[in-house]
Amino acid sequence: MPHAAIALFQKTFGVAPRAAASAPGRVNLIGEHTDYNGGPVLPIAIAERTTAVVGAAEDGLLEAVSSNGGAVVRMGWQEELPAGWGAYVGGVLRELWAAEALPPGGGVRVAVTSDVPVGAGLSSSAALTVSTAKAVAELAGAKLNGRQIAGVAFRAEQDHVGVRCGVMDQTIAALGKTGHALLLECASLEVKQIPFRARLLLVNTGTRHDLATGALNERRVECEAAVKQLKIELLPELVWLASWPAEWLPRLKRALKDPIRSRAVHVVGETARTRFGAQLLSQGKLKAFGALMYESHESCRRLYQCSAPELDTVVHAAKRAGALGARLTGAGWGGAAIVLVGKGEKKIVDAIKRAFVKAYGREPAISDVKASAGARPEKAG
Ligand code: ADP
Ligand code: MG
DSSP states (O other): OHHHHHHHHHHHHSSOOSEEEEEEEEEESSOSSOGGGTOEEOEEEEEEEEEEEEEEOSTTEEEEEETTOSOOEEEETTSOOOSSTHHHHHHHHHHHHHTTOSOTTOOEEEEEEEOSOTTSSSOHHHHHHHHHHHHHHHHHTOOOOHHHHHHHHHHIIIIIIOOOOOSHHHHHHHHOOTTEEEEEETTTOOEEEEEOOOEEEEEEEEEEOTTHHHHHHHHHHHHHHHHHHHHHHTOTTOOOGGGSOGGGHHHHHHHOOTTHHHHHHHHHHHHHHHHHHHHHHHTTOHHHHHHHHHHHHHHHHHTSOOOOHHHHHHHHHHHHTTOSEEEEETTOSEEEEEEEEOSOHHHHHHHHHHHHHHHHSSOOEEEEEOOOOOOEEEOOO
16 A cells, blocks of 8 residues: 555655555466476466555665565665665666666665565565566656566566576566456567456465475476477477477477476476466356366476475365366465365365365465556555
8 A cells, every 4th residue: 555655655764755656466377387498377466565655865875664574774776785675676776777767866765565475475576676666767757668667677586686586477567457367478578468357266375395495496407407308309499398399298208207207298288278278268268277277286296296285185175166276376385276266165165174174283374366457656645
């Protein structure tokens, strides 16, 4: 909400802010581990948002405060960026500077409020970088479009914070549209808005297995190894694993050995499922889309081995209770699952809770998700 951010700005800096913007978190409907393999993803922006309000500071200085707590960050953004959340905002200023979209003197004050949970796989980091980039560009009077804002936010996180992320999070935060999912081709950056108005639940298992970051890097290395081998043996011009033609799967299987073979089969299959899923959604075929969600989960579990028992429990219970579809989302190894609900929502919710309590002795957090708006300017006063 802008008024909370405006009040935080006033209280911290003793003056009124001059510009404001907000950006949402996201949930990915299908397309798991396809982004860094140059394939498609199909995220929606969610209702939870981060708001950034901004004003001028002394030349070259960044002063930032967040409702998430901690001291006010004060730093020269051209100097080495400190660890912590200030680096995300400092990275945004550096990239805006490169795009000639900083106010004269380059001094900026930022106050941030947010209801996107941090580190829950809903992409609070992109909500932060995209909202800040949009607010500061507004302050500078620079006309950056959604893609340019996404680019600034992506490079802030990848090059300045040093997170090896894909482009999905920043792109959906910048370009999301109410009632739509966004089909994003991560190699070409082509995007397409796909109508999506179904009932969707987010089931947070409240677990994040420690191996998540290590395992993710291991998968990336395995996918790179698959590309290298397929290049040598079969297709010299192959750049992205997701570009491998689905009808050549038998050749791929012969050329690779497990576990690399399984990882590659997942990526090629998930790529086809995601593109087909986007078509089904645009035709309103929710049942068929739901079936692809179950297939995606199975492929994540068996081939990519990125599920967790808690996620399997949720998906299994949802399926037995008659949900249209369910799958892990946000990379896996714990975290959250999504459930596509047709009829009988209460029965499905009860069944998931019961199965989870039986297995783990506690209830998972279940909430509704609605395809919401991407980044937008807000009133600064
Ligand atoms: P997520 O899945 O939520 O994006 P990340 O690890 O990518 O998880 O990003 C979380 C980090 O982003 C936090 O540790 C913090 O540095 C920063 N961040 C996100 N939202 C905020 C906020 N509202 N205030 C301060 N820092 C934030
Ligand atoms: Mg993030």
